[in-house]
Amino acid sequence: MTNYPFFRQGTIFVDNSAIQRNSENKNSLSIENIFGRFPKEFFQFFSINVSKSTTKKSSVVIKPSTITAPWLENEYLDSNTSLLSVHSIQPSFIGMSDFAIGLDPSLKRILPEIRFRLDFQHLKSIAKGATSTIKVVTHRDKITDAKIYYAAKVYRKTKTSHKKRLNTMVYFLREWSIQPKLDHPNILKVICPCVTLTSVFNKSAGFCLVQEYCPQGDLFKQIEEKVLTLEDKCCYLKQILQAVAYLQSQRIAHRDLKPENILIGRDGLLKLTDFGTSEIVGNPGDNESIRFVSGAVGSLAYLAPEAFHENEYCGLLADRWSCGILLKVLFTGYFPFKTSVKTDLYYSKYMSILTDTCGISSTDESSFQTEVIKQIPTLQPLRYIPEGAKKIILSLLNPDSQNRPSLDSILGTAWVRKLDCCSNFSTDHENKSLQEVDFDASKPITRKSLIPRIHNHQTLV
Ligand SMILES: Nc1ncnc2c1ncn2[C@@H]1O[C@H](COP(=O)(O)OP(=O)(O)OP(=O)(O)O)[C@@H](O)[C@H]1O
Numbered sequence: 527m528t529n530y531p532f533f534r535q536g537t538i539f540v541d542n543s544a545i546q547r548n549s550e551n552k553n554s555l556s557i558e559n560i561f562g563r564f565p566k567e568f569f570q571f572f573s574i575n576v577s578k579s580t581t582k583k584s585s586v587v588i589k590p591s592t593i594t595a596p597w598l599e600n601e602y603l604d605s606n607t608s609l610l611s612v613h614s615i616q617p618s619f620i621g622m623s624d625f626a627i628g629l630d631p632s633l634k635r636i637l638p639e640i641r642f643r644l645d646f647q648h649l650k651s652i653a654k655g656a657t658s659t660i661k662v663v664t665h666r667d668k669i670t671d672a673k674i675y676y677a678a679k680v681y682r683k684t685k686t687s688h689k690k691r692l693n694t695m696v697y698f699l700r701e702w703s704i705q706p707k708l709d710h711p712n713i714l715k716v717i718c719p720c721v722t723l724t725s726v727f728n729k730s731a732g733f734c735l736v737q738e739y740c741p742q743g744d745l746f747k748q749i750e751e752k753v754l755t756l757e758d759k760c761c762y763l764k765q766i767l768q769a770v771a772y773l774q775s776q777r778i779a780h781r782d783l784k785p786e787n788i789l790i791g792r793d794g795l796l797k798l799t800d801f802g803t804s805e806i807v808g809n810p811g812d813n814e815s816i817r818f819v820s821g822a823v824g825s826l827a828y829l830a831p832e833a834f835h836e837n838e839y840c841g842l843l844a845d846r847w848s849c850g851i852l853l854k855v856l857f858t859g860y861f862p863f864k865t866s867v868k869t870d871l872y873y874s875k876y877m878s879i880l881t882d883t884c885g886i887s888s889t890d891e892s893s894f895q896t897e898v899i900k901q902i903p904t905l906q907p908l909r910y911i912p913e914g915a916k917k918i919i920l921s922l923l924n925p926d927s928q929n930r931p932s933l934d935s936i937l938g939t940a941w942v943r944k945l946d947c948c949s950n951f952s953t954d955h956e957n958k959s960l961q962e963v964d965f966d967a968s969k970p971i972t973r974k975s976l977i978p979r980i981h982n983h984q985t986l987v
Contacts, residue, residue: 529904530861530872534746535784535825536656570967653743657681657697657802660738675740675928677715699800701735704778704801711949712769714789714799740789740797749785749859756912757946759857763915764937764947766856767795770849775800777808777816779841782824783848783896785855807841816840827851831866831873831925843927850922850930857915858907862923872904877925914941918922 544761653660659677671913681698705716717736745762766788773780780801787800803823808816818838822829824936830847832839847866854862863873883894895916899905908916918939924930936942 529907530827531860532749532859532861534786534864535827538826539822568611583869601975614960618867618888639808641766647738650847652677655800656782663736668802675739677737679735679737681734685787697985698735701801704806705799706805708772708776708778710772711770712765712796712798712804713772714740714791714797737799738791738797740791742792745785745788745790745796745856748790749856752859754856760915760945761947762796762856763853763918764945766849766852767799767918767933767937768947769796769798770845774845774933776810776841777812777842779805779819780848781805781819781841781844782828783845783852784825785852786825805841816842818842824848827861827863829866830927832927834865834867841929842928845923846930846933847924847927849933850919853915853919853922854908857911857919860907862904866925872902874903875896876905876923880925912941914939914945918942 551812584917585844589855646755651659651661658679658681661680663668663678665674665676666672679701701716705714717738770780770783778801779972780798781803782800783798787798789797791797804818805819807819813934819841820838822833825832828842828851833844851862854885855859863870863876866873868874868877879894879898899908899916908919911971918936921931921936
């Protein structure tokens with residue numbers, strides 16, 4: 527049987543809309559394109575003065591040296607590339623040990639449970655992503671003396687090109703401004719953003735996001751190692767749907783849904799992460815003013831077809847497609863298409879069956895499904911998965927974005943409602959013993975090495 531093998535996907539950014547060239551041929555950030563997409567809390571950390579602005583195609587171009595981040599210790603970008611210049615530092619932000627943390631008082635309002643200063647000890651690096659290195663750090667609680675483990679996502683300082691540096695910066699700012707706002711058991715908790723000072727990490731200060739530590743690594747590993755039972759997969763399907771439904775309700779387009787970005791939490795629950803390419807596309811509850819996104823941003827095999835052929839498209843609907851690919855990979859271990867473009871053999875076949883059978887949303891939905899499964903080798907493994915899961919996957923993989931069902935409607939179907947799903951909503955991830963976190967995410971995973979996970983199954987909906 528021909529199948530598109532499953533392999534780790536890197537995130538791509540083919541999105542030039544955020545970075546523009548100004549009249550002096552220098553890159554500049556456009557307020558509308560970048561900062562317009564951040565929630566208002568963002569402006570509590572950065573003060574923006576437009577020293578000289580030009581209105582061009584309804585966007586204001588910010589000149590270099592006009593965005594200040596007073597909480598930062600030193601200048602992040604040098605004079606040749608300066609877009610951010612940092613003028614002041616408040617002494618209390620300077621950390622005490624080799625890994626230091628600085629929190630703006632306004633951030634404390636958002637994350638009130640975080641103490642002002644924390645000392646972290648660096649243990650080891652466990653993974654490398656496209657923009658960051660993930661390190662395990664510990665903090666000793668002064669009152670209980672318990673050792674608490676966190677994952678620190680340290681953004682790499684790329685020296686290669688100005689544009690790459692800007693991308694990393696934008697990546698950090700997006701994650702930082704979106705992820706801490708989210709509150710859902712299936713979304714990775716961000717403890718706080720911070721700045722690493724002259725430290726064990728590198729010689730100079732850099733951006734970092736302290737997150738809850740997920741010692742069992744990511745979902746990619748579990749799919750690759752084939753350690754999941756059908757019961758696990760059904761439970762995960764429901765958790766993924768819950769996470770994405772929550773994001774859709776918050777009007778956040780994730781834009782990089784894939785197993786590499788789903789971690790297994792210490793409570794055994796899935797935790798969606800990596801909001802570096804995400805966008806806030808509207809206000810919760812407001813269906814009228816959803817802003818479109820542009821560019822082929824994300825990971826190739828998961829990108830919706832419209833990302834390749836439309837200038838602008840709805841990021842929320844594109845996420846539904848990516849969710850369909852993700853679930854297909856979860857159940858079968860293979861991609862359905864290499865990329866959803868006409869030059870892809872199986873995608874073009876999929877499209878032609880769609881035309882012949884008058885589409886997925888036609889009344890005879892099941893005959894379309896039978897036909898694609900029969901004719902497209904990469905979809906044939908769907909025969910062996912539960913009927914309910916098969917229907918969800920194929921309904922999300924609708925090239926007509928408007929006809930992809932909402933995640934809420936899927937969660938409301940009888941099959942999903944009946945699915946048992948882990949629902950340990952405890953946030954007590956900090957009080958686990960040292961032994962429990964001794965599991966090393968960088969080591970290969972086997973069914974035996976998994977923390978014995980008792981499905982805390984409850985039917986939620
Ligand atoms: N909190 C965490 N606990 C344990 N492992 C983690 C954590 N965060 C990330 N990782 C591991 O590090 C890998 C890379 O993390 P992440 O995707 O956040 O980095 P990135 O630089 O944004 O990379 P990319 O854009 O390539 O996805 C993840 O796939 C996961 O295996």
